Amino acid sequence: MDSAALLDLLGNENRRRILRLLARKPCYVTEISEYLGVSPKAVIEHLRKLEKAGLIESRVDDQRRKYFHIARNVRLEVNVSPYGYASKSAYPSNNSFDITTCRHLSLDVAWDETDELDDLLSTLEDLEQLENELSLAQRWVQGRLCDVLDRVSETVGAGPESRIYADVLASVRSEPKSISDLGRDVDAPREVVAELLEVMADEGIVQRTERGWELTTG
Secondary structure, rough: OOOHHHHHHHOHHHHHHHHHHHHOOOOOHHHHHHHHHHEEEEEHHHHHHHHHOOOOEEEEEEOOOHHHHHHHHEEEEEEOOOOOEEEEEOOOOOOOHHHHOOOOOOOOOOOOOOHHHHHHHHHHHHHHHHHHHHHHHHHHHHHHHHEEEEEEHHHHOOOOOHHHHHHHHHHHHOEOOHHHHHHHHHHHHHHHHHHHHHHHHOOOEEEOOOEEEEEOOO
């Protein structure tokens, strides 16, 4: 499921409350209904949508009672800033990701399947602290990104009120782009992008080559 559909799904407060409850323990419809204070019929409809999205699954016990539980780990990120809006979702399939491939991170949190309870609780504390620090780091990075993009806009003489200049320059910084490609990158009409490029070309910031529009060297 893409991030937009996931946001729509989680926009309902009762569905969020259901997920909160199921994150604590598997539940059957009557339990969820009593917890939410809504009819079983409404609960069943919410569960159907969550199950269709792959967020929850169900199983039947020996008494033929259907229990619902969280199906997988899902991470949804939403970024709203003066330079744009973006959202993305991730469905990690396992925990085998090699964190050492992230050259900007250096982590020292390890555990193995032979750890005793005390070791596991200690690792849990370390991971919770790491999660909090990563959240703070994301906020810092987002602030710095906006600061740098503001400086880019000011450098080309556009000022923060014309942030699209910075978006266009960020798009062409690594490789030449056509106007159509740039329009998709910055989510703007071709005519607007073409006008911006001409303005920056007059200032000697970008140039048009056989490969497309690119930054002017030197």
